[in-house]
Amino acid sequence: GQNIDQPTEMTATEGAIVQINCTYQTSGFNGLFWYQQHAGEAPTFLSYNVLDGLEEKGRFSSFLSRSKGYSYLLLKELQMKDSASYLCARNTGGGNKLTFGTGTQLKVEL
Amino acid sequence: NAGVTQTPKFQVLKTGQSMTLQCAQDMNHEYMSWYRQDPGMGLRLIHYSVGAGITDQGEVPNGYNVSRSTTEDFPLRLLSAAPSQTSVYFCASRSSGGAGEQYFGPGTRLTVT
DSSP: OOOOEOSSSSETTTTTEEEEEEEETTTTOOOOEEEETTTTTTTTTEEEEOOOOEEETTEEEEEETTTTTTEEEEEOOOOHHHHHHHHHHHEOOTTTTEEEEEEEEEEEOO | OOOEEEOOOOHHHHTTOOOOEEEEEEEOOOEEEEEEEETTTEEEEEEEEEETTEEEEEEEOEEEEEEOOSBOOOOOEEEOHHHHHOOEEEEEEEESSSTOOOOOOOOOOEEEE
């Protein structure tokens, strides 16, 4: 199967760091994406990992371990505007056949 | 660049009606996809295309048709609308190379009564 698992909800404090985990089935893996989606809006691209290791982009970083079928998104210096759903997706083959997890709803509190 | 555009933004259909959701991109992307998003289900792939003239089925293709006659356009046709097709539909595109950044359109909110 193509199961992708991520927590349904998380809550964190403004200014803190939060890590959102994602696990996936490793067979046929061809890249791991993270997207941010605010309520009522389209998803926006955050990161793409195809090799093991950490990719850093400003306050957001994404990590991948292909052997473990594991990725995480790290958000630093949390801001209220970071309250959103974070979607993990894997490319299941050539081209653009993406399978999405159900998303992690992050709530940032004062 | 306008990016990925979708029309209409909202649509109400009666059961059995047909319609086409339009999607266009002006970034010369080879890859285009259609997703539907339902509460608690996440984004599910309906159909996708890796280039003009080439399409393939995704996870939930039944009741939908697509074609890709040009690089820019990727319309999604609902053949005979059913209440189960009430959803938010997103079109997306990305280049075949590069870091994989995928751009989504603003979505079409479809209600079938």
